[in-house]
Amino acid sequence: MSITSDIFEVMDTCRAMRRLKPDPVDRDLLRKLVHAATRAPSAGNTQLWGFLIVDEPEGKQFLGELMREQFGARFQVPEGDEPPARMMRAVAELVNNFDQVPAVIFPCVENGYPPEGEPNPMFMWSTIYPATQNLLLAARALGLGAAMTTFQMANEEAIRERFGVPENVSIGATIPVGYPKGNFGPVTRKPVEDVIHWNGWNG
Numbered sequence: 001m002s003i004t005s006d007i008f009e010v011m012d013t014c015r016a017m018r019r020l021k022p023d024p025v026d027r028d029l030l031r032k033l034v035h036a037a038t039r040a041p042s043a044g045n046t047q048l049w050g051f052l053i054v055d056e057p058e059g060k061q062f063l064g065e066l067m068r069e070q071f072g073a074r075f076q077v078p079e080g081d082e083p084p085a086r087m088m089r090a091v092a093e094l095v096n097n098f099d100q101v102p103a104v105i106f107p108c109v110e111n112g113y114p115p116e117g118e119p120n121p122m123f124m125w126s127t128i129y130p131a132t133q134n135l136l137l138a139a140r141a142l143g144l145g146a147a148m149t150t151f152q153m154a155n156e157e158a159i160r161e162r163f164g165v166p167e168n169v170s171i172g173a174t175i176p177v178g179y180p181k182g183n184f185g186p187v188t189r190k191p192v193e194d195v196i197h198w199n200g201w202n203g
Contacts, residue, residue, distance in 0.1 A: 002184050003143040010141050013184045017145025018090040020178030025102040029142060030055070030177070036138030037107065040130035043123035048110040049131055052163055052171075055103040062162055064099025070154045071095045083188070094147070094176060102178040106152065106159070107132045108169050128172035135175065145180030148173050 004010055034051045042048065054060055079085065094101070109128035111119045132148060139146035151174040152159055165171065 004141055007137075010137050012186055014137055014140040015184060015187055016147035017180040017182065017184075018094040018147050018176070019181040020094070020101055020145050020176060021181055022100045023102065023179050025055075025144065025178060027055070029144065030103055030105070032142065033105065033135050033138050033144075033146075033177070037131040037135040040127075040134045042127040042131070043113040044115075046113050046115075046127070048112045048124070049128055050108045050110075050169060052106040052108055052165065053103055054106075054163070057099075059163070060099045060101065060104065063104060063159070064097075066155045066158060067095045067098040067151060071151070094149075098176070101176040103176075105135065105175040105177055106163075106165075107135065107172045107175070108165060109172055110166075110169050112168075124170060125172070128170075132173050132175070139177060140184065143179070144177055145182075146175050146177045148175055150174065 002013075004013075030053055034053075037051065038047065038049065054063060098104075107128050109124050111121055111124045113119055113123040113127070136146050136148060152171045156171055159165065159171065160167075
């Protein structure tokens with residue numbers, strides 16, 4: 001298990017880990033992930049988030065059946081060692097074994113800012129996604145594998161009904177969490193100089 005407290009190493013090696021061992025993850029570690037998530041900023045410091053954690057077999061079986069029904073038939077598992085092929089094989093493995101994932105975390109958020117007048121969903125999403133990134137970084141620091149997915153988008157009403165998510169609360173992501181089968185390593189990103197624009201977009 002690769003544990004690190006160096007924040008730059010954490011960010012440089014925070015890969016999406018989709019191939020996870022079925023070994024259980026202690027709830028104290030899951031609480032640490034949520035603690036880290038709630039250190040993030042939120043619109044007006046409203047902290048209108050909530051974190052649904054599914055770690056019991058019945059709930060995970062329900063989610064696994066949903067995932068396979070929705071996505072399983074879509075995957076043409078590619079061969080070869082190119083990064084896109086490896087990624088799609090990992091996605092297919094995750095979908096096909098979703099009920100074996102130790103825990104699934106749904107970062108959720110209420111659409112309630114600004115408190116006066118009509119709430120603006122922009123603030124809702126600007127609240128939940130920094131918290132989600134904090135959670136992913138904390139998982140990497142603790143040696144846990146995790147991946148931000150949007151699997152819930154295809155089945156949000158079914159998930160909402162099964163787990164009693166209130167109608168005024170939206171689900172921002174689906175994050176499987178467990179001990180990784182593979183190794184952490186450097187993420188592949190564009191060079192910094194390719195994305196910086198000094199003092200103007202053409203600068």
